[in-house]
Amino acid sequence: MPDENGIVYPYIPNSAPSVKAEMLRAVGAASVDDFYADVPSSIRLQRKLDLPPPCLSEWELVRHVEGLINKNKTAREYLSFLGGGCWQHHVPAVCDEINSRGEFLTAYAGEPYEDHGRFQALWEYTSMMGELLNMDVVNVPTYDGFQAAATSLRMAGRITGRRQMLVSSLVSADKRSKIRDYLKPDMAVDLLPCEPDTGLIDLAALEARLSSGTAAVYFENPSYLGLIETRADQIARMAHDHGAVCVVGVDPISLGVLTPPADYGADIVCGDIQPLGMHMQFGGGHAGFIATRDEENYVMEFPSRLFGVAPTTVEGEYGFGDVAYDRTSFAHREQGKEWVGTAAALWGITAGVYLALMGPRGMVEIGEGIMVRTAYAIKKIGNIPAVRIPFSRSHHFKEFVVNFDGIGKSVATINQALLTRGIFGGHDLSAEFPQLGQSALYCVTEMHTQADLDQLARTLEEVTR
Amino acid sequence: MSQPISPKPALRRFHQAQWDEPVILELSQPGQRGILVPQVEAGIQAEVGDVASALPDHVRRKTPPALPEMSQIHVLRHYCRLSQENLGVDLNIDVGQGTCTMKYSPKVNDQLTRSQKMTELHPLQDESTVQGILEIMYRLEQLLKEISGMDRITLQPGAGSAAIYTNVAMIRAYHAWRGQADQRDQIITTIFSHPSNAACAKTAGYKVITLYPGDDGYPDLEALKAAVSERTAALLITNPEDTGIFNPRIEEFVRVVHSAGGLCSYDQANANGILGITRARDAGFDLCHFNLHKTFSTPHGCGGPAAGACGVTQELARFLPVPMVEFDGSRYYLDYNRPDSIGKIRPFYGVAQNLVRAYAWIMSLGAEGLREVAEVAVLNNNYLMNQVLKIRGASAPYARGKRRIEQVRYSWEQLAQETGVHSDEIGYRAADFGTHYWTSHHPFIVPEPMTLEPTESYSKADLDEYARILEHIAGEAYAHPDVIKTAPHNSTVHHTEHECLDDPQQWAITWRAYKRKTGQ
Numbered sequence: 001m002p003d004e005n006g007i008v009y010p011y012i013p014n015s016a017p018s019v020k021a022e023m024l025r026a027v028g029a030a031s032v033d034d035f036y037a038d039v040p041s042s043i044r045l046q047r048k049l050d051l052p053p054p055c056l057s058e059w060e061l062v063r064h065v066e067g068l069i070n071k072n073k074t075a076r077e078y079l080s081f082l083g084g085g086c087w088q089h090h091v092p093a094v095c096d097e098i099n100s101r102g103e104f105l106t107a108y109a110g111e112p113y114e115d116h117g118r119f120q121a122l123w124e125y126t127s128m129m130g131e132l133l134n135m136d137v138v139n140v141p142t143y144d145g146f147q148a149a150a151t152s153l154r155m156a157g158r159i160t161g162r163r164q165m166l167v168s169s170l171v172s173a174d175k176r177s178k179i180r181d182y183l184k185p186d187m188a189v190d191l192l193p194c195e196p197d198t199g200l201i202d203l204a205a206l207e208a209r210l211s212s213g214t215a216a217v218y219f220e221n222p223s224y225l226g227l228i229e230t231r232a233d234q235i236a237r238m239a240h241d242h243g244a245v246c247v248v249g250v251d252p253i254s255l256g257v258l259t260p261p262a263d264y265g266a267d268i269v270c271g272d273i274q275p276l277g278m279h280m281q282f283g284g285g286h287a288g289f290i291a292t293r294d295e296e297n298y299v300m301e302f303p304s305r306l307f308g309v310a311p312t313t314v315e316g317e318y319g320f321g322d323v324a325y326d327r328t329s330f331a332h333r334e335q336g337k338e339w340v341g342t343a344a345a346l347w348g349i350t351a352g353v354y355l356a357l358m359g360p361r362g363m364v365e366i367g368e369g370i371m372v373r374t375a376y377a378i379k380k381i382g383n384i385p386a387v388r389i390p391f392s393r394s395h396h397f398k399e400f401v402v403n404f405d406g407i408g409k410s411v412a413t414i415n416q417a418l419l420t421r422g423i424f425g426g427h428d429l430s431a432e433f434p435q436l437g438q439s440a441l442y443c444v445t446e447m448h449t450q451a452d453l454d455q456l457a458r459t460l461e462e463v464t465r
Numbered sequence: 466m467s468q469p470i471s472p473k474p475a476l477r478r479f480h481q482a483q484w485d486e487p488v489i490l491e492l493s494q495p496g497q498r499g500i501l502v503p504q505v506e507a508g509i510q511a512e513v514g515d516v517a518s519a520l521p522d523h524v525r526r527k528t529p530p531a532l533p534e535m536s537q538i539h540v541l542r543h544y545c546r547l548s549q550e551n552l553g554v555d556l557n558i559d560v561g562q563g564t565c566t567m568k569y570s571p572k573v574n575d576q577l578t579r580s581q582k583m584t585e586l587h588p589l590q591d592e593s594t595v596q597g598i599l600e601i602m603y604r605l606e607q608l609l610k611e612i613s614g615m616d617r618i619t620l621q622p623g624a625g626s627a628a629i630y631t632n633v634a635m636i637r638a639y640h641a642w643r644g645q646a647d648q649r650d651q652i653i654t655t656i657f658s659h660p661s662n663a664a665c666a667k668t669a670g671y672k673v674i675t676l677y678p679g680d681d682g683y684p685d686l687e688a689l690k691a692a693v694s695e696r697t698a699a700l701l702i703t704n705p706e707d708t709g710i711f712n713p714r715i716e717e718f719v720r721v722v723h724s725a726g727g728l729c730s731y732d733q734a735n736a737n738g739i740l741g742i743t744r745a746r747d748a749g750f751d752l753c754h755f756n757l758h759k760t761f762s763t764p765h766g767c768g769g770p771a772a773g774a775c776g777v778t779q780e781l782a783r784f785l786p787v788p789m790v791e792f793d794g795s796r797y798y799l800d801y802n803r804p805d806s807i808g809k810i811r812p813f814y815g816v817a818q819n820l821v822r823a824y825a826w827i828m829s830l831g832a833e834g835l836r837e838v839a840e841v842a843v844l845n846n847n848y849l850m851n852q853v854l855k856i857r858g859a860s861a862p863y864a865r866g867k868r869r870i871e872q873v874r875y876s877w878e879q880l881a882q883e884t885g886v887h888s889d890e891i892g893y894r895a896a897d898f899g900t901h902y903w904t905s906h907h908p909f910i911v912p913e914p915m916t917l918e919p920t921e922s923y924s925k926a927d928l929d930e931y932a933r934i935l936e937h938i939a940g941e942a943y944a945h946p947d948v949i950k951t952a953p954h955n956s957t958v959h960h961t962e963h964e965c966l967d968d969p970q971q972w973a974i975t976w977r978a979y980k981r982k983t984g985q
Contacts, residue, residue: 007833007834007837009830009834009837011568011569011571011762011829011830011921011922012834012837012838012841012921012922013922013923013924013925013927014841014844014845014921014923014924014925015837015841015921019924019925020841020844022925023844023845023848023925024844026848026851027847027848027850027851029847029868032840032843032844034868035843035844035846035847035868035869035870036711036742036843036870037867037868038710038711038712038713038867038868038870039711039713039739039742039743040713040716042716043715043716043743043744043747043748044742044743044747045741045742045743045744045747048741048832048833048836049611049612049740049741049832049835049836050611050832051608051611051612051827051831051832051835052608052828052831053831054828054829054830054831054832054833054834055828055829056829056831056834058573058829061573061825061828061829062573062576062577064828065577065601065821065824065825065828066577066580066582068597068598068600068601068604069577069580069582069583069597069598069601069821070582070597071596071597071600072582072583072586072594072595072596072597072598073590073594073595074581074582074585074586075585075586075587075590076581076585078594080587080590082587082589082590084589085812085813086587086588086589086812086813088585088587090502090503091584092499092500094499094500094537094540094541094544096579097541098541098544098545098548099766100575100579101545101548102553102554102555102556103548103549103551103552103553103555103556104548104551104553104766104767105553105555105570105575105764105766105767106553106554106555106556106559106570106764106765107551107552107553107554107765107766107767108553108559108562108565108567108765108767108768109562109565109765109768109903110551110552110767110901111892111893111896111901111902111903112958112961113481113893113896113953113956113957113958114481114551114552114557114895114896114899114900114901114953114956115550115551115552115767115901116481116550116551116956116957116958117482117546117547117548117549117550117551117957118547118551118767118768120486120488120547120550121544121547121548121767122767123488123975124488124489124490124976126974126975127488127489127490127975127976127977128489128490128532128533128976129975130974130975130976130977130978131490131530131531131532131975131976131977132530132532134530135975136974136975136977136978136981137974137975137978138974138975140768141769143623143624143627143769143811144623144811144812145812146809146811146812147623147627147811174809174812174813175809175812177808177809178808178809178810178811180808181634181807181808181809181810184637184669184670185668185669185670186670221524228520228524229524230520230521230524232523232524233523255526255530256526256529256530257517257520257525257526258520258524258525258526259523259524259525259526259527260526260530263523264523264524272812279584279585280584280585280586280587280588281578281583281584281586281816281817281818282583282586282587282588282595282598282813282814282817282818283588283812283813283814283815283816283817284770284815284816284817284818284819284820286623286770286811286812287769287770294969294974294978296969299969299972299974305768306974307974308965308966308972308973308974309488309973309979310961310962310963310965310966311961311962311965312958312959312960312961312962313951313959313960313962314958314959317485317958317959318488318958319958319959319961319962320961321961321963321966322966323966323967323972323974324966324967324972325966325967326967329660329661329663329664330660330906330907331907332907333660333663333664333673333675333907333908334663334664334666334667334673336660336664338664338668339626339630339660339661339664339665339668340626340664341624341625341626341627341661342624342625342626342756342758342765342768342769342771343623343624343768343769343770343771344623344766344768344769344770345766345767345768345769346766346767346768346769346770347769347770349544349767352489353540353544355532356489356499356532356533356535356540356543357499357500357535357537357540358499358500358502358532359497359498359499359532359533359534359535360529360530360531360532360534361498361529361534362498362499362500362501362502363529363530363532364526364529365502365504366502367517367526368505368516368517369502369503369504369505371516371517372505372509372510372513372515372516372517373505373509374516375513375516376509376512376513379512379513395519395520395524415591416591419591419593419594424587424590424591424594427589446502446503447503449503449506450506450508450509453509
């Protein structure tokens with residue numbers, strides 16, 4: 001039976017007019033207008049919303065939306081070397097299978113009983129991240145790596161009661177923007193210069209800037225430009241000598257081959273888990289982690305949910321719940337630490353699946369494999385006449401800078417030429433890091449074969465000739 | 466002789482899956498592998514050798530991470546079992562999580578976002594290769610502009626609270642731009658607005674003033690008048706508030722704040738009941754935000770990824786995060802040239818797959834459909850309220866005898882006084898009947914609270930069933946409360962002893978901490 005519009009909506013069970021009438025009768029209302037008695041007519045919309053005609057049938061909708069998204073060209077159809085904070089790694093089928101299950105996909109902030117599975121899966125995620133990071137405390141994911149870094153720094157500010165943040169100047173411009181905005185009320189951000197030849201933190205400059213007002217030193221390892229900070233232990237020691245906290249951003253997929261930052265002195269470790277089983281999704285696959293030692297003064301500064309294991313009335317059962325819930329804004333609004341809300345739990349569950357599938361050997365092999373492929377790509381591209389690898393003396397993981405100043409062409413021009421040849425060239429750094437000239441950030445992962453890398457080198461040589 | 470078998474009871478005989486699943490790290494079988502990674506070809510190896518061994522000793526990991534070693538099917542099975550120990554909208558009458566708008570997330574929208582044309586897009590690709598997704602983002606902005614009445618919308622925030630923070634950051638930028646950053650250091654909110662309004666304001670450096678309702682439950686206009694001053698940066702307010710009560714004097718609230726020089730930001734987490742009825746702009750707001758995972762149906766994912774959308778007037782558009790998606794008549798592009806922008810809120814442009822879902826959802830309904838969503842959500846809510854208020858021990862404080870919009874904050878105060886059974890315990894018992902139940906956000910201004918929001922996704926029969934479950938539990942509270950005090954009985958696990966979670970000596974946030982603290 002049609003309603004006044006002639007439509008019964010499949011997503012709205014009670015849109016059938018007979019049901020509506022029965023329910024209105026049950027509550028003694030003449031029409032749904034009765035329920036809006038408190039909405040004054042002065043702010044009532046006196047017309048229909050002006051929206052495009054709907055795609056009422058499922059097929060019309062599919063046809064319309066697919067028509068739009070099919071205009072996209074993907075990093076599968078093209079050979080892509082884009083990284084810079086979002087990376088193309090293989091996503092195991094089981095990751096997609098688990099995060100597509102309606103029980104996980106359509107649940108929300110469940111309680112420990114009817115949604116025990118969510119608590120256990122997320123606690124297992126933090127447990128496996130703890131193994132990867134060699135740290136005892138890991139949060140339920142925050143939104144993304146930007147938020148994780150910004151919150152880590154505010155945690156460091158609260159822990160030390162100090163205001164100065166020393167942040168590596170090679171952090172991406174976008175992340176620096178987020179950090180500056182987020183630290184504005186409490187802290188001042190000073191950028192740490194890096195050595196022009198190695199791209200590593202300038203230790204003399206660090207020493208000169210450290211003071212009794214320094215809350216934290218923040219650097220990334222590997223850095224945004226793919227460089228492995230080989231003096232990380234010295235940086236941590238210098239920070240500690242001044243009573244500052246050492247905060248390190250890390251790409252978790254590097255940790256089968258690179259030392260977890262805790263082992264060289266990091267106090268807070270943060271990053272983005274997108275590489276661990278999330279499709280790139282045009283930037284929709286991000287989730288942030290923050291990890292610390294199990295020390296009360298650190299734990300109590302987390303704004304995020306922290307899950308813990310707890311006994312139940314039945315011996316041998318694992319129950320779960322929130323650790324130190326009183327820290328949070330859910331418990332005490334503005335008296336809590338920053339805020340907590342819906343963030344990216346499903347990606348935490350997915351990263352757990354990824355780490356369980358990969359196991360210790362998988363993480364070692366993928367880390368080593370990426371390093372080797374990266375070195376190969378650097379060597380091949382470095383051999384192209386007039387193309388330079390600015391930080392070739394340093395060790396790289398997954399990403400590296402390629403400079404085209406010797407060619408006399410802009411990165412934009414070169415990338416257009418690559419595009420017509422089926423390649424997404426590296427991310428253009430010329431606006432973000434003008435001091436690097438016409439440079440691009442190239443990314444190599446386990447998905448690239450020797451043939452892919454040879455094709456890139458060959459094509460680059462052709463378009464830079 | 467066989468024992469008599471009781472007949473099937475009136476309520477569902479639910480039992481949650483109970484797989485007694487060990488922690489995954491206990492499932493490790495040394496030598497097993499869940500997936501193989503591509504091996505480096507000999508040609509690469511020959512060219513560059515063992516790269517990792519050239520690393521300085523202290524940056525080279527010595528011992529592989531102690532992750533579980535499992536075959537693929539065992540990983541799959543473990544997580545499938547855990548998923549069965551979870552409920553979601555797909556399985557339960559998910560009306561018990563008020564303020565969260567637990568509606569049906571159409572499967573077709575999930576399917577659309579799983580296309581490689583979405584999943585395999587890198588955000589830094591050349592704009593010519595991502596015209597489809599940019600067009601969807603652009604179109605979604607146009608739809609949300611019309612739905613909210615605002616002039617521009619950013620889709621960048623990762624969720625609702627991130628959207629509130631984004632709005633506060635723009636408020637801060639606006640006052641700084643006018644040279645009043647130091648003077649305007651207070652933000653006003655109400656106790657029945659989401660806690661993140663207060664918390665985000667504080668995080669952004671503001672002093673927070675929280676207004677409490679009058680006896681009738683309506684936000685107190687006199688309290689607002691007393692609170693505003695030349696120090697007021699903004700009012701952050703929800704309407705209808707988490708009580709489901711619509712503030713009929715909202716225009717006056719906005720006027721009072723505006724005349725003091727402050728801005729008004731509308732938390733539209735509770736927009737589901739007013740789509741096409743009234744808009745942020747119509748009440749004079751300068752900023753607003755929607756939770757696309759609530760009102761606009763993207764799945765909640767156990768707590769994200771979600772998506773937030775912030776709307777602003779033209780006057781504030783200059784402060785929106787970068788980039789904005791623009792259209793020049795032939796192509797869509799990302800505009801970073803916005804010198805007054807607050808900068809970045811998250812990497813790239815937003816939770817793109819959820820923007821596609823929200824777009825598809827709006828397009829599946831259109832103007833009449835959105836209005837139908839609102840009206841049925843409100844009808845469902847008032848119908849359920851009528852049922853719940855018949856239950857002994859339950860009440861709906863404030864605005865007595867009046868209707869609500871899309872949700873109701875109830876109180877079990879009478880039940881607690883008469884039986885000693887508390888709201889959270891009702892939730893433990895509700896799990897025994899295959900449904901989710903949540904008390905409310907803190908603080909419990911309404912004693913023994915329960916917030917139900919039945920959205921448009923549930924049938925009359927669903928609502929009747931949920932009310933019968935509550936009625937049954939209330940009956941138990943009066944007749945034999947022990948059943949509730951020892952609940953849950955049909956869940957994956959039994960009553961959990963939470964005290965250790967607040968004790969630094971005992972809490973265990975990871976498996977390794979648990980082993981250390983329990984001497985394993």
